[in-house]
Amino acid sequence: MEFLKYFEPELTVRSPGRINIIGEHADYNMGYVLPTAIGKKITFKFQRNDSDRICHVYSMGYDTGFQIDLSVIAPSNTEWENYILGVLNEISLKTDKVRGFDCTIESRLPIGSGVSSSAALECGFAYGLNELFDLELTRMEIVELSQRAEHNYVGTKCGIMDQFASVMSKEGNVILLDCESLEFEYIPIDLAPYKILMLNTNVSHNLASGEYNTRRAECEAGVAVLKKFHPEVNSLRQATEAMVIQHRDTMGEKVFNRCLYIVQEKERVLEAVAALKVNDLQKLGNLLYDTHDGLSKLYEVSCPELDFLVDFSKTNDAVLGARLMGGGFGGCTINLVHEDAVADYLQSASRAYKERFNIELTAFEALPSEGTSIKLP
Numbered sequence: 001m002e003f004l005k006y007f008e009p010e011l012t013v014r015s016p017g018r019i020n021i022i023g024e025h026a027d028y029n030m031g032y033v034l035p036t037a038i039g040k041k042i043t044f045k046f047q048r049n050d051s052d053r054i055c056h057v058y059s060m061g062y063d064t065g066f067q068i069d070l071s072v073i074a075p076s077n078t079e080w081e082n083y084i085l086g087v088l089n090e091i092s093l094k095t096d097k098v099r100g101f102d103c104t105i106e107s108r109l110p111i112g113s114g115v116s117s118s119a120a121l122e123c124g125f126a127y128g129l130n131e132l133f134d135l136e137l138t139r140m141e142i143v144e145l146s147q148r149a150e151h152n153y154v155g156t157k158c159g160i161m162d163q164f165a166s167v168m169s170k171e172g173n174v175i176l177l178d179c180e181s182l183e184f185e186y187i188p189i190d191l192a193p194y195k196i197l198m199l200n201t202n203v204s205h206n207l208a209s210g211e212y213n214t215r216r217a218e219c220e221a222g223v224a225v226l227k228k229f230h231p232e233v234n235s236l237r238q239a240t241e242a243m244v245i246q247h248r249d250t251m252g253e254k255v256f257n258r259c260l261y262i263v264q265e266k267e268r269v270l271e272a273v274a275a276l277k278v279n280d281l282q283k284l285g286n287l288l289y290d291t292h293d294g295l296s297k298l299y300e301v302s303c304p305e306l307d308f309l310v311d312f313s314k315t316n317d318a319v320l321g322a323r324l325m326g327g328g329f330g331g332c333t334i335n336l337v338h339e340d341a342v343a344d345y346l347q348s349a350s351r352a353y354k355e356r357f358n359i360e361l362t363a364f365e366a367l368p369s370e371g372t373s374i375k376l377p
């Protein structure tokens with residue numbers, strides 16, 4: 001099939017990836033997270049076509065596309081298509097206003113690196129259709145339907161953080177999001193003279209999606225135990241460390257470890273926000289290290305490459321803190337590095353990483369940026 005790759009678009013939408021300062025695997029446990037969008041984005045170009053129900057979506061990066069008949073939306077065997085189809089399916093459950101369109105997608109977001117190219121794909125696509133066909137969806141509806149798309153068409157039972165950050169972020173701020181009430185606060189972030197340096201391990205251990213859902217199930221198993229003794233506990237958000245410790249034997253070691261990490265992480269996010277507000281970057285850095293420790297030893301979502309980079313960072317005084325970021329099992333570490341030392345640090349980390357794993361490290365600076373938006377001509 002011939003696809004339209006280049007056309008004068010009616011609408012261009014830019015949808016960013018995200019970082020998360022702290023609060024990992026906290027969202028589906030109804031805890032707190034501290035994410036923001038970054039400057040790296042996916043660009044969508046849209047135009048309506050003259051068909052009532054035939055749509056074309058083309059990925060410039062994969063150099064391949066697919067056709068969709070709006071009257072038969074169903075999952076595909078190709079993973080990236082399911083992010084798009086899942087969104088179309090969710091939108092079709094809400095409205096019948098969508099008509100035929102052509103769309104091209106061009107990504108500057110490294111896939112599988114923990115900066116949530118998946119949420120950027122879902123949210124940017126949903127945002128674009130909302131504008132193109134006047135669907136009158138609110139930003140929050142876009143966030144929620146994109147999350148459901150991932151659950152229903154991709155199979156990852158993700159929390160709400162990534163979609164929320166992709167759509168709701170504001171330049172120069174992080175978002176303190178309470179994933180239980182969905183109340184949120186923008187917190188200005190100025191880390192000078194430190195920078196947020198992302199180091200990409202360039203590995204993505206393919207266990208990730210299955211293991212992610214397993215972690216979620218393990219947390220739910222912990223909640224089920226706690227609920228027998230504390231009926232008010234509906235999620236780990238309502239649990240305390242003392243409760244988790246008290247019921248350690250009933251939970252069993254693995255579920256206990258998962259729950260312990262989650263209740264400790266909940267406190268760390270609040271401590272990190274307090275530290276940010278008084279510019280105590282040393283404290284913030286130590287909290288990042290504590291989170292990594294928990295993710296690696298208790299939650300067991302790290303891998304040798306991520307552990308290596310975090311350990312390596314501890315040998316350099318210019319780094320205040322580092323941890324794996326995102327779901328885990330590969331992707332990036334987030335590092336708080338003194339601006340004068342970024343280049344040297346990157347050079348030494350790259351050399352050491354290459355020597356140990358024979359893999360090239362890649363890096364970028366993350367700048368807190370605006371969420372999904374229309375690109376004006």
Ligand code: GAF
Nearest residue numbers: 024025158159160161326327
């Ligand atoms: C992935 C998920 F999509 C998020 O919802 C979140 O749970 C994150 O992993 C871990 O914090 O990015």
